[in-house]
Amino acid sequence: MAAIEVQNLTKTYRVYRKRDGWMASVKALFRREYVTVQAVRGVSFHIEPGEIVAFLGPNGAGKTTTLKLLSGLIxxxxxxxxxxxxxxxxxxxxxxxxxxLVMGQKNQLWWDLPALESFRLHREIYRIDPAEFDQRLDELTSLLDVKKLIRQPVRELSLGERMRMELIAALLHAPEVLFLDEPTIGLDVVSQRRVQEFLREYQQRRRVTVILTSHYMKDVEALCKRAIIINEGEIKHDGPLDEINERFASHKLIQLQFAGSVIPPGLERFGRIIEEAPPRVKLEVPRNQIPEILAALLSQYPIEDVGVQERPLEEVISEFFTRSTPTDSNRVEAASR
Known part of the structure; x- marks a missing residue:
């Protein structure tokens, strides 16, 4: 049986729309105008036990709404x-x-108390056996390297340290399913990597089922093999992470190193030059023309080394979101009374 099964899930909100001007305000006393916002539109997917899946989409796509639905908050x-x-x-x-549920922009720890006091409160709320609590706390603080910080008031911790404490609080009762909503938002590179390494190791140890939303593709590439892309409240892709480039990227990158110390002229006719560092150059070319372009380059120029790469995942997904940005007409329906 799937750990998570979703069928045609929809969430709409009816929101009051206020018009500008004092006349509009007076009219609103007698007749208000509302809009129906479709946050999630007929979403369907399933996730197997022990799977870690990236849930990707631009702001307002419906990611957090879906996680709130699966958490029972709405x-x-x-x-x-x-x-x-x-x-x-x-x-x-x-x-x-x-x-x-861990939300990178929400705190569950008492701000003025040491994190340990919040952990003890969780022990009572979830009725965790004291011996199990001590064992789990020791394991989690060791993995996240915060043993010396749990008796320090939360307000005195750095953002990265607080995020690690939030993860500990979320995992003390040994959940089987973990919803992570932007767990590394605002963190520096070192803190991001530490959280990534912890999540990868912990998930491998415990085989927890994880849904991860993140705008940092490094998080996604480090942790996930499968991605679900949601936009305009609808699923646009559900499959292996490495298929995203094949499906959404129309171009690839060719990196060339020429003999000598200069870049020869005339490369623009093969593709867009996106990087030059003589004698190296990087071209962006249509992915369906790679064989022909490589054959032509190798026959016309003295090339010492060549490589073909996929475009960075972050660029591909960003361009896809830009192309399919929702409009008011397909996200909102007006209603009035």
Whole structure:
């Protein structure tokens, strides 16, 4: 049985739209105008136990709304979902003990108290056996290298240290499903890498089922083999991460190193020059013309080394989101009373 099963999940919000000007304000006293925002549109997917999946999309695509639905924080408009056999929005106590939601922009720790005090509160809330609590706390603080910081007030910790404490709090009750919403947002490169390494090692040890949303493609590439892309509230891709380039990128990169110390002229006719560092140059060329372009380059220029690369995943996904930016007409329906 799938750990997470989602079928035609939809969430809409009815939001009051205020017009500019005092006359509009007076009219609104008698007749208000509303808009129906479709945050999630008929989303369907399933995730197997122990799988870690990237859930990608631009701001406003419906990622966080979907995670809130699966966490039982909000109710869907239509559709169905089960996580570990439970319907999330029924909010069964047994289900609450088996998942965790970590949001990079939300804090669950007491700001003025040491993190250890928040951990002890979690022990009481989840009724964790004291011996198990001590063992898990020791394991998590060791993996995240924060043993010396858990008695320090949270407000005195750096952003990266606080994020590691948030992860500990989320994992103390040993959840089987973990929803991670931007866990490395705002962190420096060192802190990002430390969180990535921890999540990879912990997931391999515990075989936790993970849904990860992140705007940092380094997180995704370090942790996930499968990606679900959502945009305009709809699933646009669900499959292996390495298929994204094949599906959405129309170009590849050819890196050339010429004999001598200069770059010969005339390369523009083969593709767009995106980087020059004599005697090296990088061209962006149509992926369906790679064989012909390579044959022509090798026959016309003294080339010492050549390589073909996919474009960076971040660029490909960013361009896809830009091409399919939603408009007011397909995201919003007006309603009034």
């Amino acid at each position: 109710y869907p408009s239509t559709g169905s979902a089960t996580v570990l056999g439970y319907v999330p929005w029924e909010r069964a106590h047994a289900y609450r003990r088996r998942f965790s």
